[in-house]
Amino acid sequence: MKFESPIVPRVSRQIMVGNVPVGGGAPISVQSMTNTETCDVEATTAQVLRLQQAGADIVRISVPSLEAAEAFGEIRKQVDIPLVADIHFDYRIALRVADLGVDCLRINPGNIGREKRIREVVDKASALNIPIRIGVNAGSLEKDLQKKYGEPTPDAMVESALRHVEILDRLNFQNFKVSVKASDIFMATAAYRKLAQMIDQPLHLGITEAGGLRSGTVKSAIGLGALLLDGIGDTLRVSLAADPVEEVKVGWDLLKSLRLRSKGINFIACPSCSRQNFDVVKTMNELEARLEDITTPLDVAVIGCIVNGPGEAREADIGLAGGTPSHAVYIDGQPSRKFKNENLVDDLEKLIRDKAKMKAEMEESIIVKS
Structure with a gap:
């Protein structure tokens, strides 16, 4: 299967989150967030490393206190993946993690309070070239907007986002991205579609508080998939009440399904009958359990x-078509060999690993020559 996507991406500015480009035609990055106690440096560091191994491009960590900020600094020393600090209300925390x-x-x-405090954070971010994410959530809209609209709506979320955008514009700070998340699919997609036409900054996608592993995956696939098909979205997080590693896996599966990114094995498998x-x-x-390490x-x-x-086997890099008394194996669209039921998984695993190794070596050779 040729790796091409017919999706035309929305034109957006590009910012850098560490060494990961976001927007401006860069690959859509996959994010997740730790759910450990941030002050438990060992546990949080271990989870960050697990998320990185699973394929996360960026990891977010909640930093609710100055004590947590110091812990964040220790975590920062132990990992090399880009880290986002999730901060509310206390501008001093933002200033501290910026230095860390x-x-x-x-x-x-x-x-985060008065104009002077906002300016301090923005000046620090500007001096250190640290981007900001404006994160609007339907569950925490400003009180006056709740009163004006009566309930969370797409228009209320967009108005909230534009308020924060206006503050950064006034302070001449353009190094930011925006999210307008809701747990309701229709509300979130409507808000993102409206905002996408009003600003050119990168958009961080998410269906917030989507649910458990199964239900949250379905809701996220529908909501994020609809936006991605429209070309909207520069980075995403799948929010699940589950191990955050599952968020990364689902995010990658979404992007692979839409041919927006490619990593690891894309399985085509029948439901069986x-x-x-x-x-x-x-x-x-x-x-799937054995081959998770292949990138x-x-x-x-x-x-x-x-x-x-x-037919399916011919279109894949490696294909297995069940038969009697043995099964046909195709490599790069051509019949290659036969496998029997005995040792079938072992034989397939070896074949896939050999193919992956050969393809990786070929790609590395091309890069070196270029």
Whole structure:
């Protein structure tokens, strides 16, 4: 399958979160957030490293106090992935984490107090080239907007965002991105679509508080998928009441499904039926568990019978089409060999790993020559 996407991305400015470009045609980055106690430096550092290993491009950490800010500084020393500090109300926390090496401040200018305090944070961010994320959430709109609109609405969220944008504009600070998150899919998508036409800064996508692993994944896929299909979105976080590593996996699966990014194995697998000539579900479960460490992009088709098997297998880098008494294996669209049920998963794993290694070496060779 050729890795091309027909999606036309919205034109946006580019900012840098550490060494990760956001907006301006850069690949859509995948984010997650730690759910450990930030002051537990060991646990939070371990979770950041797990998120990085899972494929996160950026990790956000809540910093609710000056004590947590000092812990953030210790975490910063132990990891090299870009870190965002999530801060509310206390401008002193923002100033401190800026000195400790934060890569982005998630802070709404309007909720940290007087103009003098806002200016101090913006001046510090400007001096150290630290971007800011304006993060509007339907559950925490300003009281006057709640009164004006009666309830959270897309217009209320956009108005809130533009208030914060106006503050940064007035202070001549353009190094920022914006999010307008809601747990309601229709509210969030409407707000993002409206805001996308009004500003050219990068947009951070999210369906906030989406739910547990299964329900939250479905809601996020619908909401974020709709926006991404419109070309809206420069970075995203899938918000799940689950292990944050799952957020990263779902984020990548979303982007891979839309051919917006490629990382690791893209499995094409049938749901299986009585025509299957091997246990497709068991085979897939084992392969996914064994091959999570592979980062080289590969399309792998695992189809249980000869009805759709050969066609799907020919379109993949590696394809398996179930047959009797043995199963046909295709490599780069061509019949290659036969596998039997005995040792099927072991044989497939070895073949996939060999193919991934060869492809990675070829890509590295091309880079060196260029």
